[in-house]
Amino acid sequence: MGTLYLTATHVIFVENVSETHKETWILHSQISSIEKQATTVTGCPLLIRCKNFQIIQLIIPQERDCHDVYISLIRLARPVKYEELYCFSFNPKLDKEEREQGWKLVGLNEEYNRMGVPNNYWQISDVNRDYQVCDSYPTEVYVPKSATAHIIVGSSKFRSRRRFPALSYYCKDNNASICRSSQPLSGFSARCLEDEQMLQAIRKANPGSNFIYVVDTRPKINAMANRAAGKGYENEDNYSNIKFQFIGIENIHVMRSSLQKMLEVCELKSPSMSDFLWGLENSGWLKHIKAIMDAGIFIAKAVAEEGVSVLVHCSDGWDRTAQVCSVASLLLDPFYRTIKGFMVSKYGYLDGDPKEISPVIDQFIECVWQLMEQFPCAFEFNERFLIHIQHHIYSCQFGNFLCNGQKERRELKIQERTYSLWAHLWKNRANYMNPLYREDHSQTQGTLLPQTAPCNFLYK
């Protein structure tokens, strides 16, 4: 029993218990859905489901009040303008310098330098300096040395949303690389010389191999259907020296439904073991996790064991591509298994619309968690770190995950008006350390190759 408060940013429930006055705070941005349930003798129940999977049930005595709260929450939980988001009003009382420093903690260019680029094979191109070539890419992109501005521009015209192949991960030990793009606008028979040259350039940037893999993370059916819309995938006949591979990971709609089903299973009251296992299998959630993991392993093996470069794309090169490349780099490079490194990897890959509910993040985080369970000594951070990141991706308390790309972020002046999550986490990093982690431990070195037989995926 207690009092409910609604502020501009939070729902707050304060318990009436005299000594403790325990408070429960929920950010509006954390609210995933609100349900008005049937009125009972005790009052009108309102069920709030949060994006961090917390579920709160409020029983409000008066119908009228309940309805008011319901309407208000619906409006508050769906901000119309960016400015309504919490991150623009969140004030942790840091001064301007501290805020700036916070944003500088994690930088894309430092990361590329750490990987060893630019170098003889890879260069920075400023062809996109005014976001003219691709408005969802940053102003500086890393491309193969032999990719001229002409090739880049030509390739971008042949790619969905102009997202041409660009460097995502570079392995300095063997020059193999992972590049990302979106799908080619090949339709049934279209070709583009510059795009073909672009892929050649990627191949040439790795003298140790005479072909590259092109990985399409969509199921074959979906990719083929896209051809009817003038898009599609690379034809091995047209692109010399590529080996094409489908790794079917379902699209966002399938994933959303999968997540929904799984949450329903978790919400069951007193389920039997059978109900639970059946429900879990029905949701297909773990199957998708395995698919993402398998894809990541394929790419990691290609780079680390075969020394072959990989180009990865899905439809628009956002969600599945990002997930799979992130998993691959986590497997390949111990740096990303440190706290700093993990923050960097998220920074580089997250371009998405947080106003859309997408389970992409949740899946990626679950993949990381599964890896942590199989390799308990290999990660510098612990489970709490992952949970807090997931929480804040939806909380919109920090500005890191807004917007679709660097251009929008600059336009909205994110760095000047909001605070960086990474700085916040870094300050508290003592809470996130994994005590079993040792930098010189054998488990932390080199590539991780997890077991992907179904029995190895835990549910918890």
Place this chain on the structure above:
Amino acid sequence: MEFAELIKTPRADNVILHRPFYPAVEGTLCLTGHHLILSSRRQDNAEELWLLHSNIDSIEKRFVGSLGTIIIKCKDLRIIQLDIPGMEECLNIASSIEALSTLDSVTLMYPFFYRPMFEVVEDGWHSFLPEREFELLSSVTNEWRLSYVNKEFSVCPSYPPAVTVPKSIDDEALRRVATFRHGGRFPVLSYYHKKNGMVMMRSSQPLTGTNGRRCKEDSALINATLRAGKRGYIIDTRSLNVAQQARAKGGGFEQEVQYPQWRRIHKSVERYNILQESLIKLVEACNDQSHNMDRWLSKLEASNWLTHVKEILTAACLAGQCIDREGASVLVHGTEGTDSTLQITSLAQIILDPRCRTIRGFEALVEREWLQAGHPFRLRCAQSAYSNSKQKWESPVFFLFLDCVWQILRQFPCSFEFNEHFLIMLFEHAYASQFGTFLGNNESERCKLKLSQKTMSLWSWVNQPEELRKFKNPLFEANSLVIWPSVAPQSLQLWEGVFLRWNRSSKFLDEAYEEMNNIIEYNKELQAKVNALRRQLAELETDDGMQENS
């Protein structure tokens, strides 16, 4: 000795051994009366394989040309393959193995021939005698006595010679009660809850039959455990239907009329024969290499193994709640009182009694509630998951109990003095062992076989400090809590340490465990240093003080 007759080919060269996690190795295969041994051609003639025949569940033979392959499926769930050149040799070896692994007579088993390589400091056969347990009991209560009515095993063939019963009940009454209970298993004390003086008793089903037979000594016996004006609970591990049907065969349940002070709860726990099928299906699912995620969870579900785990844990929690929360005494029984009954009474003690979570306490628990209580180990552990036998006596009842203990251990990692390896070790030895502890179906048989004189006890070996070290849980912090495990499906996991043990390497998890051990050891060292420095400081301060005063 008949062994020589059973061994057609004692030795074969150029045999290739395939086993999990190691590359294939070539060597010489030897068959002894009790073991299958493969020594490799490496410099040190190391033994790559030293397998007890009694650990073998079943074998398969395959032939490709003149190369024969024997696939050996073990009770500890390992699968081993031997490639033997020469069809005749292969056939001979296969039939020898079959004969040696299906010996009928207990006295031919390895524990009767085993000579220990270690010095026996403590004789495990005498570590956990009923007298000792009773001594501990009498230090907290004097309402009970140790009865020797069964010392010739004539009253109840599956009970030990000494049992704990209420003081007010004499041996004559016990004899009568024994005629009223299935197999003579009259109610005896299983556990005394120090916190509130409540007790848990166990028995088998009452033989009420269709005529509603009664026995006033039986009611008197269990009523003697009740406090004035308080009620007790009878937990029947059969559903009401099954309990009612049992009457047609002479069994039944306690009628309310005869037992007005007792409330009967039916908490259905699966019968032992169903468990065996469950295990077989589960192991099949785990060995399925097809990597198809779609079917894994439904196969896991179809085996029902985790459902059984949930059932038993729930029943044990129920018993625990009656005793600890309701402050009532409890009587547990099923049909024979030798399977599900024991699972529940022993698990309830893990929940209620911190002593059972220590190593010695757990060993005492296994001795009391399983070995001496007459769980038919020889029948139940004759075969495991790869059984191809048609008999219906085998069942992983004890194994399931260990799984449940593991679930609780996982949920309360700091509350147990022992670790997972300890439980896995017990699982292995229950099925095949060089020690005599798990031989025989009850104390009567063990006496007749003179096991305590002719074989070594498992406890003698385990309790040596060098061995115990491997089984100690570094996170253990002694507490006096009652611990309530969660039985929600999400909380119950597949026991990978046993079921996936041979399917995937535990290297990384082992490394993590070692790392954890190192951290804790290091912590202890530092703590010791701090203590020493503090003492030094204190001494110096008093020295200074003394100097100032002098």
